[in-house]
Amino acid sequence: MLTLIRGGRVVDPGNLDGVRDILIEDDKIIKIIEIEEDEKSFASGRMGDPREARTEYRPDKIINAFGKIVTPGLIDMHVHLREPGFEYKETIETGCRAAVYGGFTTICCMPNTNPVNDDRQVANYIISQSLRAGMARVLPVGAISKGLRGESLCEYGELKDAGVVAVSEDGLPVMDSLLMRRALEYAKGFGLLVISHCEDLSLAANGVMNEGEVATRLGLAGIPGAVESIMVTRDIALCELTGVPVHIAHVSTIESVNAIRDAKQRGVPVTAETAPHYFSLTEEAVLEYDTHAKMNPPLRSEQDREAIQEGLADGTIDVIATDHAPHSDIEKEVEFDRAANGIIGLETSVSLGLKLVEHGILTLPDLVEKMSTNPSHILGIENGVLSGAQADITVIDLDRAYTVNADNFQSKGRNTPFNGWEMKGKAVLTMVGGKVVFEDM
Amino acid sequence: MQFTKKDILDMDSLTADEINLILDTAEHMKEVSQRPIKKVPTLRGKTVVLFFYEPSTRTRVSFDIAAKRLSADCHSISAGTSSIVKGETLVDTAKNLEAMNPDVIIIRHPSAGAPHMLAKKLKASVINAGDGMHAHPTQSLLDLMTVRERKGRIKGQRVAIIGDISHSRVARSNCIGFTKMGASVVLAGPPTMIPMAVETLGVSVTHNIDEAIYGADVIMVLRIQKERQKGFLFSTEREYSRVYGLTNERLKNAREDALIMHPGPINRGVEISSEVADGPYSIILEQVTNGVAVRMALLLLVAGGARNVDAD
Numbered sequence: 001m002l003t004l005i006r007g008g009r010v011v012d013p014g015n016l017d018g019v020r021d022i023l024i025e026d027d028k029i030i031k032i033i034e035i036e037e038d039e040k041s042f043a044s045g046r047m048g049d050p051r052e053a054r055t056e057y058r059p060d061k062i063i064n065a066f067g068k069i070v071t072p073g074l075i076d077m078h079v080h081l082r083e084p085g086f087e088y089k090e091t092i093e094t095g096c097r098a099a100v101y102g103g104f105t106t107i108c109c110m111p112n113t114n115p116v117n118d119d120r121q122v123a124n125y126i127i128s129q130s131l132r133a134g135m136a137r138v139l140p141v142g143a144i145s146k147g148l149r150g151e152s153l154c155e156y157g158e159l160k161d162a163g164v165v166a167v168s169e170d171g172l173p174v175m176d177s178l179l180m181r182r183a184l185e186y187a188k189g190f191g192l193l194v195i196s197h198c199e200d201l202s203l204a205a206n207g208v209m210n211e212g213e214v215a216t217r218l219g220l221a222g223i224p225g226a227v228e229s230i231m232v233t234r235d236i237a238l239c240e241l242t243g244v245p246v247h248i249a250h251v252s253t254i255e256s257v258n259a260i261r262d263a264k265q266r267g268v269p270v271t272a273e274t275a276p277h278y279f280s281l282t283e284e285a286v287l288e289y290d291t292h293a294k295m296n297p298p299l300r301s302e303q304d305r306e307a308i309q310e311g312l313a314d315g316t317i318d319v320i321a322t323d324h325a326p327h328s329d330i331e332k333e334v335e336f337d338r339a340a341n342g343i344i345g346l347e348t349s350v351s352l353g354l355k356l357v358e359h360g361i362l363t364l365p366d367l368v369e370k371m372s373t374n375p376s377h378i379l380g381i382e383n384g385v386l387s388g389a390q391a392d393i394t395v396i397d398l399d400r401a402y403t404v405n406a407d408n409f410q411s412k413g414r415n416t417p418f419n420g421w422e423m424k425g426k427a428v429l430t431m432v433g434g435k436v437v438f439e440d441m
Numbered sequence: 442m443q444f445t446k447k448d449i450l451d452m453d454s455l456t457a458d459e460i461n462l463i464l465d466t467a468e469h470m471k472e473v474s475q476r477p478i479k480k481v482p483t484l485r486g487k488t489v490v491l492f493f494y495e496p497s498t499r500t501r502v503s504f505d506i507a508a509k510r511l512s513a514d515c516h517s518i519s520a521g522t523s524s525i526v527k528g529e530t531l532v533d534t535a536k537n538l539e540a541m542n543p544d545v546i547i548i549r550h551p552s553a554g555a556p557h558m559l560a561k562k563l564k565a566s567v568i569n570a571g572d573g574m575h576a577h578p579t580q581s582l583l584d585l586m587t588v589r590e591r592k593g594r595i596k597g598q599r600v601a602i603i604g605d606i607s608h609s610r611v612a613r614s615n616c617i618g619f620t621k622m623g624a625s626v627v628l629a630g631p632p633t634m635i636p637m638a639v640e641t642l643g644v645s646v647t648h649n650i651d652e653a654i655y656g657a658d659v660i661m662v663l664r665i666q667k668e669r670q671k672g673f674l675f676s677t678e679r680e681y682s683r684v685y686g687l688t689n690e691r692l693k694n695a696r697e698d699a700l701i702m703h704p705g706p707i708n709r710g711v712e713i714s715s716e717v718a719d720g721p722y723s724i725i726l727e728q729v730t731n732g733v734a735v736r737m738a739l740l741l742l743v744a745g746g747a748r749n750v751d752a753d
């Protein structure tokens with residue numbers, strides 16, 4: 001089976017940026033073909049039907065990507081798929097479908113399921129369910145400690161063999177600094193990445209939103225920014241102590257951005273991600289007690305939001321990951337302080353990222369770097385538009401305008417603060433291993 | 442002026458004109474409460490439900506009396522007697538209540554924003570009787586009424602609020618209510634009890650109680666809860682009363698006509714000494730009296746009986 005992706009602008013940072021045809025045989029990219037000058041004008045429709053060209057390769061299927069952006073498959077390294085245990089919120093199948101509709105070919109799912117992903121059986125189950133769904137690749141993240149209890153290390157060797165790519169207690173911090181140190185050292189022996197959810201639980205106390213003007217007005221208990229940056233600073237110190245890389249999840253504050261920037265300048269092997277909501281929204285979204293604006297870490301101030309954007313622009317923040325966290329009405333249609341933390345993100349991430357490009361904060365290659373290149377490097381997985389590579393590809397239409405309608409989401413979750421937002425640009429085709437798993441050309 | 446609000450949720454959402462209308466109506470209601478037969482038929486046939494998720498005797502009884510003086514049918518549900526404890530959600534409980542067609546639901550709830558949530562879902566009027574640390578608009582309105590009655594006007598008064606501002610919905614509502622009506626508000630208390638960015642409510646802050654008292658027309662003292670020691674908000678009641686407690690000694694710095702208020706219940710000897718609470722400046726019991734009048738006014742205004750009140 002030969003597939004030809006015709007005439008798109010291939011944006012693969014560090015590899016190439018130009019109009020190319022991509023020839024795919026079964027699950028592999030076999031040829032990246034320079035496009036003739038005269039053919040580029042197909043993009044403007046001035047010369048005949050582009051599908052008629054390249055007959056020399058006799059492709060079985062031609063995908064017309066003229067005028068579109070073709071990127072290596074997008075990777076979301078922080079999602080919650082809820083299965084096993086909370087299938088009423090999301091299943092691996094619905095989560096994987098949401099992923100490919102959002103342009104993601106690979107997602108990493110956090111271990112806070114029931115049972116917790118802390119052994120081979122759970123990891124195997126997740127992978128087999130994802131293969132059955134046959135959409136996105138799912139790379140499970142295992143627990144740092146058995147049962148997320150912070151008492152003893154999981155068997156990282158067994159987890160690694162089962163296909164786990166990283167370990168994290170996500171949803172909970174590792175409060176015990178000795179455990180965090182040992183986790184870093186022990187994980188190194190197996191080549192597993194450690195992802196840290198940074199939160200000082202005692203300082204967070206009973207807080208439910210960012211501490212500041214809005215919390216004061218609404219009478220909601222506040223979570224100061226220091227809840228995050230204290231732990232970011234600790235993890236940087238442990239990273240320096242051990243020399244083992246640490247990846248900081250969902251950075252939300254200016255102090256964290258500053259601490260990570262300083263550490264990187266000293267050569268500390270720390271990497272970081274943020275989520276689209278932290279560069280798109282502020283605590284103001286909580287006014288009216290909207291539980292769809294409740295997550296952990298919480299939405300912060302305008303100053304924090306700007307710092308996150310700066311951190312993305314100057315490379316302090318390596319990755320955009322959604323922290324996709326589906327919940328049902330049972331958890332969200334309740335009083336604000338009793339509502340569960342988290343929002344869904346897989347199906348809005350590309351469009352929100354493209355707003356940064358539209359506003360000149362990131363270039364398009366920067367965005368692809370944050371959503372594909374950097375996550376693949378940090379996770380140590382193969383990805384890229386290269387001859388011989390697996391054919392994981394996302395096609396983006398920068399001009400597609402639409403209004404977000406949560407009722408149309410593939411995810412079971414409807415918990416998004418972006419419902420009704422006007423967007424410009426979205427993923428229109430997702431290919432995983434040479435197979436088109438989503439198409440909306 | 443016609444009152445058009447369906448709900449009374451917080452002081453933010455009331456205009457100065459609406460507040461004046463409520464206070465004018467409340468004065469009229471106070472007169473009703475002083476008659477030998479303290480009952481008017483204005484809300485006959487209307488159903489009022491008191492929906493209390495938090496223990497409260499004073500506010501609940503105040504609303505209950507207010508509703509009955511207006512001849513409304515009043516039903517009281519509190520945590521423990523309703524399905525609240527059985528794990529039913531607030532929205533489900535409220536929808537069940539609404540199916541019985543009440544006209545007004547009065548809710549007290551430990552979660553900030555719970556009355557807002559109900560108001561969005563229900564056709565009945567919702568009156569907030571206190572939600573978490575957020576708002577207590579009926580308390581603020583009765584405080585405004587009491588000051589207006591005593592001082593003739595609210596505008597230009599200097600109001601000092603002393604105590605645990607962070608955890609006080611009364612303080613929040615009064616910051617907004619008094620500044621909206623043209624008073625100036627100064628907050629005083631240990632720095633642990635002053636919420637972040639509270640100046641954005643249009644008030645000033647001092648950590649020195651004498652500074653707050655000096656020149657104040659109204660001194661409002663908040664209840665100190667012993668359980669706040671667990672959050673390290675203060676050391677001991679002994680130290681609190683020594684540094685922040687309102688005593689006759691401290692009152693020497695106050696204006697001669699200063700009014701002492703307290704939303705109750707008071708902790709004698711902690712935030713306020715007995716001689717001050719029972720002293721000549723104290724109008725704590727007048728606040729309670731005016732509470733009934735303000736709540737009658739609100740019931741009247743939201744339940745749409747305003748046009749008939751002068752008929753009898």
Ligand SMILES: [Zn+2]
Nearest residue numbers: 170171197249
């Ligand atoms: Zn997390």
